[in-house]
Amino acid sequence: MISTPPGTVVRWHGAGTIRCGMKGRSWAALHGTCYYPVDLEQTPGTRIPISRSGEGNTHLGHITVETADYGTEEITLPDIPQANPSAADLRRDARDRARLAKIFTRRESLAKFTLPLAHPANPLPPEKSFGAKRIFNGKRAAQPHTGVDYATPVGNPVLAVADGTVVLADEMFFEGNAVFIDHGDGLISMYFHLADIKVTASEQVQKGHILGRVGSTGRATGPHLFFGIRWHDARIDPRFVLEEPSKIPEVQEPSFGRE
Secondary structure, three states: OEEEOOOOEEEEEOOOOOEEEEOOEEEEOEOOEEEEEOOOOOOOOOEEEEEEEEOOEEEEEEEEEOOOOOOEEEEOOOOOHHHOOOHHHHHHHHHHHHHHHHHHOOOOOOOOOOOOOOOOOOOOOOOEOOOOEEEEOOEEOOOOOOOEEEOOOOOOEEEOOOOEEEEEEEEEOOOEEEEEEEOOOOEEEEEEEEEEEOOOOOOEEOOOOEEEEEEOOOOOOOOEEEEEEEEOOEEEOOHHHHOOHHHOOEOOHHHOEEO
16 A cells, blocks of 8 residues: 555556556556556545556555645736636637547557656756646636646747657647647646647657747746646646656555455
8 A cells, every 4th residue: 555645656566567457447567667647636535446467466456645735826817818718718718628638538559658758848947836726816726737837938949758649739728829749658748838839730759859939828927838747647746757767656565465
């Protein structure tokens, strides 16, 4: 058993491991290691069943979700449409959500990446704001901040963190100019508020490919890069896949049974 806050990742390694299971889903192990992402809005106290299998054995365990406080940010937006969306704006955003729902439920393919992922910008400033509850001009946002913000200078190149397929590259209402890449194994990377977009949907990109440049489009108070990761449909802090995998908390084998 292992305990971890929402928005994190834990790993479980074992020689011969080929399949991983969590919450009724199954996927291939990465080089003998299972990675289990816990969604940012997973309810604290939840006990999530996990499994690791290979060589005729299945090992069982669970993750207990801890309580986490990622803080609250009060943000004053300038006089932009995103500060006071009209009915038409909200209908447009609903269409954006529908497009994203299709992306996040895509059939998972084989991984095109290894960990750690490359940086989405160079140099990469410290991240901020993951999981924070946000209040825009006195109104609380519907969900916490699901990615991180980097105070990257305007115009800096935004880079693909791994090989993959561009599944969406378009201007969205709140995200501004946005790019979404499917890297296989259910891992989607997201880049928002770009000044421009230099890729198109269905394009195959390699790690380090320039996707666009840092800007302030969409709901933004100034130039910065929003970077998000969704892995097996769980929204996680990107630092878990940008740092060495050895830093990810590891399940301890003696705590588990075997079938």
